[in-house]
Amino acid sequence: MDLLRFITAGSVDDGKSTLIGRLLYDSKNILIDQLEALEKSTKNRTDGSVDLALLTDGLRAEREQGITIDVAYRYFSTPKRKFIIADAPGHVQYTRNMITGASNASLIIILIDARQGVVEQTRRHSIIASLLRIKHVVVAVNKMDLVEFSQDVFNDIVIDYNQVAAQLGLKNITYIPMSALDGDNIVDKSERIAWYTGKPLLDFLEEVQLDDDVNLTDARFQVQFVIRPQTEELHDYRGYAGKVISGIYKKGDKVTVLPQGIDSTIASVEIAGEETGEVFAPQSAVLQLADDIDISRGDTIVKSDNRPQVSNELEVLLCWMDDKPLLTGNKYLLQHNSRVVRAIVKQVEYKIDVNTLQQQPVEGNVKLNEVVKATLKTAAPLVYDSYEKLSEYGSAILVDETSNSTVAAVLIK
């Protein structure tokens, strides 16, 4: 049994919460007392029906306002897979929450209301999917019951969306016509949409191929913590603990420590104190090297014949996430997994309109939810790959040193 993390993008109006509620309900992942609590909340409503959407609204403030403010995580499983859903709000003012939810997702479900077709919000969600390079896209054409299950309506939407996808370079797109409210093509195949020959949503989620999503070629290992027991029997033990970001490491591999540029050999690879011979992504492991080198948190161990980039000037996309605007020339802390360096935002070149993908000049400061292309200069060299090549090693955050807030998502070019 493996694990799939996905994000649902759309607003309450598209039936997003109903879709999640339906997935949980029809796959028997909602339990009786949760359903009772749901019925209790629904009693305050006028129409009397059980509202599956309420299952996903966590905070009282959200329930009172009938909106989703923050990313909520939902869990369900079937005999084939465990699923983690990042349920993110869809409106433009919550772009930062959507990016947060999308950052760990390997699949996105983009909801389209069959009556509306491809709208601005669809484009925005697709642009975020393409910026973050989410590997699998499901276009859920919902509310088919309100267009009489029309194949023509569905086909038109497919044609429209294909154009959007082509512009954005999105691949691996699957279209599913459905009605989340009635459960058509969610868990069970809909008899009312007999012309659709594909799988219902849950079958697709259970079967989509995930094996290729992990990069086992470019070996990257960043040190999180140095283990030095300093006990009598482990007097000289010095183990570098970290998560294998990508690739495979074996005992005997020739490696280089970056940014120092010092060569060594792997003396042992361990998991939980036991030698395993090899470790691979995304395992948490401990490496020991043959040579006594000064290595600390944030340093990277790579195979000597496959090197990442090392630079203190970075071309990046910044997704701005703070209420305070970005000021060019300001210093921030750049946190790249376990490495933290000071960085200056040297130049902001242009802004990307998240509704059209057009490049626009930046007038004034960069504000919350804006995505810009910028140049960063770091106080010490950063070891990285481009986000495009290896998203796990081409991503970082900016932290405001005065407020300690996370103010930007950084995608390295």
Add this chain to the structure above:
Amino acid sequence: MNNSHHLNYLEQLESESIHIFREVAAQFEKPALLFSGGKDSITLVHLARKAFAPGRIPFPLVHIDTGHNFPEALDFRDAMASQLGATLVVRKVQDTIRQRSLTEPKGKFPSRNWLQTYTLLDTIEEFGFDCCIGGARRDEEKARAKERIFSVRDEFGQWNPKLQRPELWNIYNGKIHKGENVRVFPISNWTELDIWNYIRKENIDLPSIYFAHERKVIQHEGQLVAISEFVQPDEQDLVMTKKVRYRTVGDMTCTAAVESTAETLEEVINEIVATRISERGETRIDDKVTEAAMEDRKKNGYF
């Protein structure tokens, strides 16, 4: 792809949790692991041990003792700490009640659950802990579903759901101002069933009350509550001897038992797979008060 380079869901969850533990050890000066004796915190300790092997767990275990614990859980706690060679700090709610002249909860099921917050905040101050690791899971409850893995609390220990930091990729920002504190939840993404499956896979020992045993109980609003020095039957109560197990281990005053014949791990897991009632719904007496009970407690500094 070569199948030998593939992690199943439990291995992925384990790796993620170990990664979080190491971030805690590296980013904070004085972290502590909050240990309750329940299966989730036992799993946490197991993961922490794996994260730092062959070294020791580089922070103390802290138990906020309400005084209403199951004796089996306390014995287990002490045995585990001594076997690990870990530092165990115990602070008692009873002492906080006395020192701060707090009012003891009344009623038939006098839950000290939310008084724990006082003792916890005092303990954080006493030791200067800048980070407390806890075993909360997002699947437990609605308010938890929205909490970050690194959850920043102000100097009153309060959670502000509207001011949470974005948490992107696997990058955790633990930067705080003096007096603030971070609660870290390494098993956020695990479900109840994941925990049980992991306990089976790793052969983790649990206190005996997780397995079916005979106990004197009364019935309260459909739930079975054990008779103990803290919970005494009324005249109307029918005292029964039933075969029960506990699905969660909290205070004796606010944790209900489940009727069960499951004496082995395998049998317990089978019963949990078959149940149609959630963990909190079946076993917690204190969550039923209001729909937003947990949201309110968290805002006030609760775990």
